[in-house]
Amino acid sequence: MIPPAPPSFDQKKVVSLFTILAYLGAIGVVLWLLYDLRTLIPPFLVATIFAMTLIPEVDRMERRGYRRGLAIGIIYVLFLGICGLIARSLNQLASGQMTQLLNLLPDKVLHGTPQQVAEYASAWMKLHHVPEVMRPPVINQAKHLPELIGQGMGWLSANLPLWAENLVWVVIVPIMTFFLLLDFHKILGKLLILAPRERREDILTVVTEIIAVFGNYVRGMMLVMLLDITVIYIVLRVAGLSDYALSLAVTAGILYTIPYFGAVVSTIMIGGVALVSHGATAALIVTAVMILIHQVVFDNIVAPRIIGGSVNLHPLLTLGALMAGGTLMGIPGTLLAVPIAAALQVVLVHIFPQLKADVVSIRRAERVVKASISTETEQNKPASRKSGDGEAMIQEEKDAKSDAQEPPSILPQT
Structure with a gap:
């Protein structure tokens, strides 16, 4: 009797198994470090988003002959100057109007x-x-109003130290953004070295499109904010809240950049001002109009179309991204949901180029489905019937010619 052969030892499989385990271990270590350093991730992420938003402007100024550091400095000065002017005007306006409001309260x-x-x-x-x-x-x-006011002041005093710690972001984020803007192309070049040579051009194209997405998102958000300020200002003027219209409209517009939460806070704020200054009837009317403007018009029509259009994202995907971001990460998730979804769309389109194709006509889509069904049917039958193949090919050519002459249709044929 011949003894059974010993089991073969496949060295390649063992090496590949160890390689997979090494990769999994490295990923686990990275995830553990990210979790341990999770408090340091938000400022870096915010700085990266700011840098990706400003990179096109810095590159444009550099092409015009400015040194890169000088271009970044000019943009910083302009940005801080505009923010300072807005804050100063709002402070002066709000301080006077808040004094008037407090005088109304006995x-x-x-x-x-x-x-x-x-x-x-x-x-x-x-x-x-x-x-x-x-x-x-x-x-x-x-x-319970006096008690609530006291509790609110106590909560404020207890949380001020925590907020003071986060104020470090005000210093750290601009510094990180500056260095990311200054050396962005060098950093990107170093990272591209790690990629396979044949994939570097594709990766560079994807990164360029993602940068454009972030810039377009910020511009779209600014446009929505300006529209919101304009509409609310007109509504408050018509409602008789002229004394508080500008400051309330600007505050509501800035808050609206925070999806869902900002609209609710601004509605409560404006309704409270109307209640104190003009009574319950005016407050109910103004609150109802604010809900209509924010929850119906802007949330479901204006914002998805403008912001989604600016990043080439369908309104349904925009709404879905906002809901998913809010569920997963709360307010920060809603702020980052749309640009992240648009960036993922850019990556998916490059992985699956067929997603770039235009919408085909219903007739062509129906023919494709019927052809696939008939192919599966023919494969399951014996290859004995071939009489109608020539006629089918002639009919397909006629359909193709008619589709070429007719514009794509999205309506059912009658």
Whole structure:
């Protein structure tokens, strides 16, 4: 009897297995480091986004003859100057208007006892003809207003140190952005060396398109913000809130750049100002109009079309990206969702070039589906019937000629 042969030892399989394990171990170490250093990731990510947004402008100035460091300095000075002017004008405007608003609130509300606040709230609602059904819950909540103000001040004082730690970002992010802008092409060149030679040109094309996506996203967001400011300013002027229209509109427009959260905060803020200055009826009307503007018009029509169009992202994908970003990462996720989704789209289009194809006509799509079904059917049958092949080819050529003459149709044929 011949003894069985010993099992063969495949050295290549063992080496490939060890290679896979080494890669998995390296990925695990990197993920562990990223988790351990997670507090350092947000400022670097913000600086990278700022740099990718400003790179086209810096490159344009460099092509005009400016040194790169000087071009970055000019952009920084212009940006900080514009921000300073806006902050100064808003501060002057808001300080005067906030003084007027606080003067409308009597001392009983700001410094009174719960009983005094309840009495004032009851008298105020009778004066402004608030329905009786709504009065008891409002009075019950108004009793706790001084306590809530005290709790709010305590929460502020407790969280100010934490916010002060995050103020370091104000210094770190501009410095990181400066060096990323200064040496971006050098950094990109070093990273490209790690890629295979035949893939470097494709990677460079993808990176260039992603940079353009971030720049277009910021420009689209600025356009939406300006439109929001304009519409809200007109609405507040028409509603009789002329004294507070500009500061409220600018604040609401800036807040609107934070998806979902900003619209809710600005609506509550404007409704509260209308309630204090013009009564409950005006507050209800203004709040309803603000909800209509933000939740219906801007959230579902204006913002998806402008922002999605600026980054070549379909409105449905824009809305889906916003919801997914908010679910996964909260407010930061909603801010980064659209540009990240657009960047992923750029990568996918380069991996699958067929996604660039235009929409075909329904007739052509139906013919493709029928052809695939008939092919599968023929493969499952014995190869005995070939009589209609010539006629099928002639009919396909006729359909192709008719499709070439007719424009693509997206409507069903009657």
